[in-house]
Amino acid sequence: MPKRDAVYFIDGRRIRSLEDFLSVVGEAVSGPGGYFGRNLDAVADCLTGGYGTPEDGTFRFVWQYSRESRSALGYAETVRQLEIRFEQCHPDNKARVHRELDRAIAAEGPTVFDWLVDIFEFRNVELELQWENAFAKASVLQVGRAGVRVVARGSPLSCTDLTSTSLVRTLFRSRY
Structure with a gap:
């Protein structure tokens, strides 16, 4: 029987700063007061496995309400x-x-939100960004092991496989 990935849920409604992100992810992985780094380098290290996640890398993250976090981490x-x-x-x-x-x-270049998504992609850890919009009740952007995949549920948009988060950011800037 194949081993199932551990899934950690990030509540984007609780994230208003990078420090909030670090706390929310730490709690998602290890419970109240949990540690998942105190800076971006430490987050990257924690995503390699261990630090509360399975050392064999069989884990993924679901970032709920990612649109709200994206705005706060702008x-x-x-x-x-x-x-x-x-x-x-x-x-x-x-x-x-x-x-x-x-x-x-000047509102140019990557944001803190972009930095975080890039870290997940760089460490090849699956990250599912979930948000709601006028087009779909639930929309999902998956970044990680299989490249980037955009899934819009409940809308006429079809699934699209893409290879770059920067391309996804350009195409779906208003959606995630």
């Missing part, structure tokens, strides 16, 4: 995080971080 939060990073980074990295900060202030 450019304002990105600017805040880059300001923190700028103050703490090595002097050799200041110019690069300052350029990233200038782009975020």
Whole structure:
């Protein structure tokens, strides 16, 4: 009998900052007060298995209400995080971080939400983004082991297999 993946649910309604995301994911994996990193590098490490998830990588995440999180983890939060990073980074990295900060202030480039989705994709961990919109009662974007898959339930949209989260972000910017 094949082993079933562990599934961890992220409640996007509780996420208003990167720190909230870290707490919510930690609780989803390990219960109240659970740890899943205190920065983006630690999240990437935790996604390799262990730290509360099966070490063999048989786990996935379902990010419910991801549209609400996407809004909260948009450019304002990105600017805040880059300001923190700028103050703490090595002097050799200041110019690069300052350029990233200038782009975020201009509402250009990736957001904190994008950073997080990219980490899941980079670590090849399945992430299912769920949201509701005017077109579908429930829509899903799956990122991970099999590339990127967009599924719109309850709408005339068909399933589409894609290979890049950046392409998905461009095509579905208003939907996830």
